[in-house]
Amino acid sequence: MREVVTLQFGQQSNYVATHFWNTQESYFTYGADEESPVDHDVHFRPGLGADGNETFMPRTVIYDLKGGFGSMRKINALYDMQDDPVDSSLWSGQPVVHRQQPITPSAYQQSLDAGLAAPELSTSTVKYWSDFSRVYYHPKSIVQLNEFELNSTIMPFEKWHTGEDLFANLDKEHDILDRDLRPFAEESDQMQGLQIITGLDDAWAGFSTRYIERLRDEYGKIPVWVWGVQEPVNGLSREKRILKMTNKARAFAELSSQASLIVPLAVPQVGLPPSIRLDPSSPWHVGALFAAALESTTLYSRLRALGSVNSTSFGTITDLLNVYGKQTIASLSMAVVDPQTQAENRGKKTESALNGRGDDDHEVIAGPDLDDMSAEGSREDSTILDVDLSSPEELDLQSGRRHGRRRAHLFSQILTCRAPPDESDNHQVRGSQRQGEYVRRHRQKVHQLRSTTLFPILDSFPSILRSHDGSAIKDGAALKTSLTTDSSVMNKVRGLRSAVIRYIGVDEREVIGNELAEIAEGYKEGWSSGSDDDDDDL
Template sequence: MDFAKLMSAHIKKGKESAPPSEPDKKYLKRSEVEAQRQAAYRAEQEAAEKARQERLSQKRKAEEEEAAREEQRREKRRRLAEESRRRREEEEEEEERRRRKRLGLPDLPPKKEGEDEGTPVPEEEDIPDEELVAKLRALHEPAILFGETHKQRLKRYKKRVGSDSLKATMTDGPIPTTLQLVPEKDMKVELKIPKDKEGREFLFRQLASYFTMVLQEWEDTLARRSTDVQNSYQGKQAYGAMVQARENLRPLFKKMEKYELDDGILEPVVEIVHAAQERRYVDANDGYLRLSIGKAAWPIGVTMESYFTYAPEPESPVNHDILFRPGIALDGSDTFTPRTLIYDLKGAFGSMKKVGPLYEPEDDANVERSGVWPSKPIIQRSQPIPPSSYQTHLDAGLEPPPLSASTVRYWSDYSRIYYHPKSLVQLSEFEVNDKLMPFEKWQVGAELFEKLEREVDLVDRDLRPFVEECDGIQGIQIMTGIDDAWGGWASGWLERMRDEYGKLSIWTWGLGDQGGNMATPREKRLQQIENTSRSLQVLAEQSSVFIPMSNSPAKSPSYLSFDSSSPWHVGALQAVALESMTMPTRLRATDGRRGTLQALEETFNSTGKRRIAKFGMSIADPDVLSEKASEQIAQAEKAGSTTSHRTSEEGGEQLAEFDIDVFTKDYRMAPTKPKKREHVFGRAETSRGEWNVGEDRDPHERFAEGPAVQRFTAPLLFPLLDSFPSSIFDVGSGKANKIAVYAGLTTSTAVADQVRTVEQIVRRMHMVSLEERETLCNGLQTIAEEYDEGWDSGSDSDEDD
């Protein structure tokens, strides 16, 4: 490249980049060039600063406009939230009014003058954090919650103690309270409940003062005992009763502090306190029982025979924890609900709700739910079944009206207990009494179980939560119909449970007409017999014990006024049988003897293969049984109220005969062979009352000295509640509110005769295919043959007699 040309281009470029000089100056000083450069730089910086200020001004203006819009949006959201809250509170208040009206409770108190949802709460005097923590601990409240500020803690304290929060008087008694206590001379209460506000507030102060005094004296008396007495079992039990009573009174104190105690509870409480202050302690106890009748989840005190006892009452011989599970309701109170799992068809629960008052959830009907569907869903609600008059009176704590067979529509109409929400499971695939899709065939129930089992593990979802709550489960009892589709459903359940609990004792009570009612149409009767035979084969194989129970007893005494067409009467008779026979499984162990399901089972099923047992029982008036004279016992036997005992030719006592036999009905078949005398292998008996029964026999000597017999005696009689048919038992005077029951489960050759009779009927039926009929008949024959093994039945016919 030419060097001269390159230098010329560089010099020309330098001249073009140099600042213009004055026209009259050919040359510029270095200082002038520097001054011009600095001036140009300052002008450039000023222009940049001006542009930046303009941008900041525009940004600030945009932020202020955005803040104003955000404030408008917040205000709009606040108004919408306030309106939504106001509407929700109005709907909740209206729902509460309807609930109180339905239960017969007084209406909600009117709002105070000037009280409004939007009125801000006035600021109160502040409390130091250390003092505030101490006050919360005195109220047995959490001192500090996670993430809670001092202002939130102060607000929680104000809400706990009421409107006069910072000026409230706190006591240091057994139950700290904000109610100002009155002197002992002013504690005497009047039976009349004041209506004015001042009078009610003073009444609450009187009650709080009296309960505080009683608890303090109780605690001081226990503290003055010697150390040996305090450390003894009775001493610890007495102290535990005091602590339990104190904890049970805390919710009452909270209600009185907020002046929210209903008259339905306040009046009985005042009655109890008034009677106690006048030293009428029996009347005070009666008032407590009357209060418990309307508010408890079971009929405590109705018959003065209760399985639920509380200190200082004597302990019940029945351990109610076996069949009832403890829980906590939404308000924090203790509850007891049955350990049960109930399946029924759609509409069969009647007016009973899945979630009862003990676990009633908050109303979430107004909560907006967002989903993929843009439009608002249309909800179709079926007309609810109105509750019976009996249930409405129970809910209101009133004396229920008498029931009759015509007024009882569903089993829930006479139910007196609350159930856990997980205990009630509705099978929505079928509706009760549906003519188009009847739930009658055995295969329908089996197919329904298989379908639901494929969708969800029923044992894991429904049964396992109850099983895991038990410390030591002794067995499971199943009550199911066997002459309809419920037999197929229960068969699927049993096979599934045997896979899960292989060695667990499972008793199955097979209920139903079992094809014995001749008034039933022939086609339906044959269908019932087929269902019964299928259930008999599967349930007898999978169950530890299978007890068939007919709706109509094959043997019925004159004192039994029974209507087999009424499910209410049928359920009552079966309840007496089932509850009395299984009473030993719930008794507390005495003399090292415990009547578990397995122990009863081993008595009449020593081989492990005779799983079908027949049930029988006798009913008596306990006053008649208490008579010891033989003449009076003979009169009672004529009235049909005691068991009769047979005596053998050698003079030895044999097993008693029961008055009521609910095993199965006799199928009308022509006898092909001479009827043989019944041979008994074993029996387990339970007596409630002073029955004249013999001694137990050793199960190991059954072949040498007759059948094995195990007897249990329960001191509690069977109470006839107002939900029980009053005229079903006419024993003794006919006015007894408690009855004595003598029940027993027996394995004998009569079981084989009945099974063979069913097998003969099935063999002649053409409703079942040939292959299924052969399989079914072979299975029934195998069951019957187990009752012939081990004894010679050929020489025990009636002809030999």
């Protein structure tokens, strides 16, 4: 077993996670002669329903505000209770029941419940993340925080300290970890890590940061991955943008010492490639884009055929990316790959085996072409994909830094390619003796995972991925993703610090400023000459 327990914090994150869970559910096979390429025990847990039948549900805890769950009930059809809770009440008098008008399930959900063909979803019909959910959750997975209401204008849930204070109050009253997380963690035989999907630029950043601080007290050695979801800023006022950047800066300052890996996720403000058609105002669309990248880049952690836990765990990938122990922020990018182009490109390079094992469905391979590699590890060694989800615009937050940048120094990169098999697969794992000698002399910087398991396109997934002729991709998409640690993070963090430091209270300004400066310094170690001129040009 190599279980992963997921924590979901907030509306934006739950859109991403819903797409993720729908994808995991699609990997299930039900025929006796079929075997799924995915090990379901990693993300799903067995259990018993109210009727005694076996159930299989996600290992996750979902937090959202009042009204954020839409029509989803805490007690679903698999765990429905026949007894009226009023009957077992200690109160012998006549109860008075006040009920709020329930939210009507979407037409998509009603069709799923009735076993009928589901209608096509659109941005106008998806109002909550539960509107397109295809998965049943255990009642313990549903945690509604009634102290705040979704989209409230009176008490908006958008400031760091609001989330921080909410966690402190709830934890003092309930011991949140003991109540919500521990049941899922204790039933895991060999937990490989905790996967946290959280808002990075709103009050959920403060809430999740305090949550992770507690996690470190309880599970000090477990890898903790944080996917930091950010809301598109186009159309927001200057005050709202500053608030979001300030929340993000605080999150970086505190999470960098608590999380094993932090991956910020943001829709690029510049134009997207023709292969992606996205409505940035729709959290359903944005969540789908993030989920496709997240699900693809973590595919290695749940594939059956990869076999060895040590070569496919959260911990191993964290060690590969965090080269000098201070590089916990990684950049995620992705690209939609046309199968014909993919076949041509894959025939151009010869690569060597990373763990000495390959098979027809999945293989872990390593390294770019030998002639392109250098001991310095420049950006030329890495693969640059179409869509950078790591807030690349933050490189321009500092005035006067838009020109003359040097190439970013590459520390490490994890490449994932999921595409149909082609003839070039027959020689992809045959490396030369010269390559083997090079890898022994120099630390490998680029690591690749290749799988023929395509990203499934479900009826709950919007038509945002396009082929070379502009048509929507159906059934399965060939995708590439890269998870990278390089020196560009240094300038991003410096730019963020410069942009927001004046808006942070005097009592916290020095501490947060120093933390961000220390994070930036962590991306100089091992390669920088220490020259001030070099720092400015990077």
